[in-house]
Amino acid sequence: MNVIQDKTQQKERMIELMSKFISIVSYKLPDDVENKLKELSEEEDNRLAKIIYKTMFENQKLASELKRPSCQDTGVLQFFVKCGQHFPLIGQLDNILRESTFKSTKETPLRHNSVETFDEYNTGKNIGNGTPSIFWEIEEDSDKVEIYTYMAGGGCTLPGVATVLMPGEGYEGVVKFVLDRMTSYGLNACPPLLVGVGVGTSVETAALNSKLALMRPVGSVNENENAAKMEKLLEDGINAIGLGPQGLKGSKSVMGVNVVNTARHPSTIGVAVNTGCWSHRRGKITFDSNLNYEISTHKGVTL
Amino acid sequence: MSKKVLTTPIKDEDLKDIKIGDIIYLTGTLVTCRDVAHRRLIEEKIPLPVDLKGKAIFHAGPIVRDLGNEKYEIVSIGPTTSMRMEKFEKEFIEETGVKLVVGKGGMGKNTEEGCKKHKALHLVFPAGNAVYAATKVEEIKEVHWKDLGMPESLWVCEVKEFGPLIVSIDAEGNNIFEENKVEFNKKKEEQYKLISEQVRFIK
Numbered sequence: 229m230n231v232i233q234d235k236t237q238q239k240e241r242m243i244e245l246m247s248k249f250i251s252i253v254s255y256k257l258p259d260d261v262e263n264k265l266k267e268l269s270e271e272e273d274n275r276l277a278k279i280i281y282k283t284m285f286e287n288q289k290l291a292s293e294l295k296r297p298s299c300q301d302t303g304v305l306q307f308f309v310k311c312g313q314h315f316p317l318i319g320q321l322d323n324i325l326r327e328s329t330f331k332s333t334k335e336t337p338l339r340h341n342s343v344e345t346f347d348e349y350n351t352g353k354n355i356g357n358g359t360p361s362i363f364w365e366i367e368e369d370s371d372k373v374e375i376y377t378y379m380a381g382g383g384c385t386l387p388g389v390a391t392v393l394m395p396g397e398g399y400e401g402v403v404k405f406v407l408d409r410m411t412s413y414g415l416n417a418c419p420p421l422l423v424g425v426g427v428g429t430s431v432e433t434a435a436l437n438s439k440l441a442l443m444r445p446v447g448s449v450n451e452n453e454n455a456a457k458m459e460k461l462l463e464d465g466i467n468a469i470g471l472g473p474q475g476l477k478g479s480k481s482v483m484g485v486n487v488v489n490t491a492r493h494p495s496t497i498g499v500a501v502n503t504g505c506w507s508h509r510r511g512k513i514t515f516d517s518n519l520n521y522e523i524s525t526h527k528g529v530t531l
Numbered sequence: 532m533s534k535k536v537l538t539t540p541i542k543d544e545d546l547k548d549i550k551i552g553d554i555i556y557l558t559g560t561l562v563t564c565r566d567v568a569h570r571r572l573i574e575e576k577i578p579l580p581v582d583l584k585g586k587a588i589f590h591a592g593p594i595v596r597d598l599g600n601e602k603y604e605i606v607s608i609g610p611t612t613s614m615r616m617e618k619f620e621k622e623f624i625e626e627t628g629v630k631l632v633v634g635k636g637g638m639g640k641n642t643e644e645g646c647k648k649h650k651a652l653h654l655v656f657p658a659g660n661a662v663y664a665a666t667k668v669e670e671i672k673e674v675h676w677k678d679l680g681m682p683e684s685l686w687v688c689e690v691k692e693f694g695p696l697i698v699s700i701d702a703e704g705n706n707i708f709e710e711n712k713v714e715f716n717k718k719k720e721e722q723y724k725l726i727s728e729q730v731r732f733i734k
Contacts, residue, residue: 296594
């Protein structure tokens with residue numbers, strides 16, 4: 229009986245902490261993104277671009293002071309979970325994340341972004357069938373859980389695209405696929421973008437990789453030498469296009485390009501692109517088995 | 532350079548000297564109006580419950596706090612991708628007499644034509660700056676079509692010096708994004724050639 233009660237209390241505690249964390253992610257950008265935006269703004273000499281950057285920094289300051297979502301589109305919440313096999317709330321975690329989203333939606337408040345498909349009504353709760361989206365990974369011999377929280381707004385979700393190339397098209401085909409998306413959809417997705425490129429065997433593996441790429445810090449490098457080379461080439465190449473903030477021209481286009489790759493079938497190259505807007509609201513929190521937490525993306529922030 | 536402020540109701544001649552790339556500010560009535568509201572008016576032929584003549588619409592879905600007794604407060608408000616409304620906008624401008632269409636990113640040929648023929652502008656509010664924008668909204672005067680949910684309802688806002696608004700399509704039908712795109716695509720082709728030679732990992 230005691231154990232059950234403990235679990236209920238633990239669950240309540242985790243919902244309390246997670247809902248606060250979601251709220252923080254809505255009004256404060258992670259350190260890597262903040263630093264990169266500062267760096268990009270300092271290199272900018274385009275008239276409109278400079279005004280836009282100035283507005284962005286004023287907005288982030290206001291959002292942080294007033295504790296209000298810095299962008300009105302707080303997205304459909306996505307969680308990328310790496311859960312230790314011994315984490316005590318492993319079985320409750322899906323429900324915890326769902327309830328945390330609902331609680332944070334009421335308390336922050338966040339926008340109601342769950343529309344039930346085919347029945348076509350907004351649930352008014354920001355949760356629905358399959359939302360928030362939760363992606364799982366299990367870690368052996370661990371009692372911790374790492375959770376990436378991500379607010380995927382409509383604007384930067386729209387450029388998302390995946391396909392399967394023939395090996396004859398090579399990585400040249402991957403480059404073309406990514407670049408084409410930047411000048412069509414990318415410029416409307418609130419640049420400077422963080423571009424996630426997924427390479428794998430099929431559409432769904434590539435798509436998941438491309439989103440995982442957006443969880444990686446700005447400025448991080450793929451450990452594969454060739455993939456790292458392509459990250460750098462794409463970053464420099466997209467920057468040379470000069471989309472600028474809001475796609476209204478500027479000296480740069482992106483905060484970075486992150487590639488995440490897995491093996492492929494000999495006959496296919498799955499490739500996907502996902503974009504993160506300048507307001508890349510991602511946060512990482514790690515809980516131990518006693519629900520002590522650590523936030524690695526937002527230095528100095530406590531719940 | 533002094534701050535250029537347009538006040539509703541806006542007349543054709545107010546837009547005469549405004550060109551793409553200019554920055555203006557808006558004082559007066561700004562109504563949020565996006566996907567389903569456009570679809571209702573143009574395709575479902577349901578009349579809009581707000582008169583938009585001489586006024587401004589905002590492609591936006593805000594976060595609103597319900598204060599009770601039909602009183603509301605804007606928490607965060609910012610533009611959504613305007614291109615989604617492209618298929619409706621020309622007719623929308625024609626039917627409503629709206630003068631300013633505020634949103635994010637570019638719009639296409641239809642909207643260019645609508646702006647030119649009926650003297651209107653498409654403007655970009657730098658997206659993602661939703662708290663900054665909210666501080667320029669003085670009050671929510673009315674709300675309509677609440678059945679569409681918080682983001683899609685028509686929130687009738689009274690704004691003061693709302694901006695910066697960057698002119699993306701002017702009343703002559705010039706389009707800054709279309710002009711930029713030509714240059715972007717040219718540079719993209721150059722970059723593709725440069726990069727593709729260096730990623731021939733399959734040998």
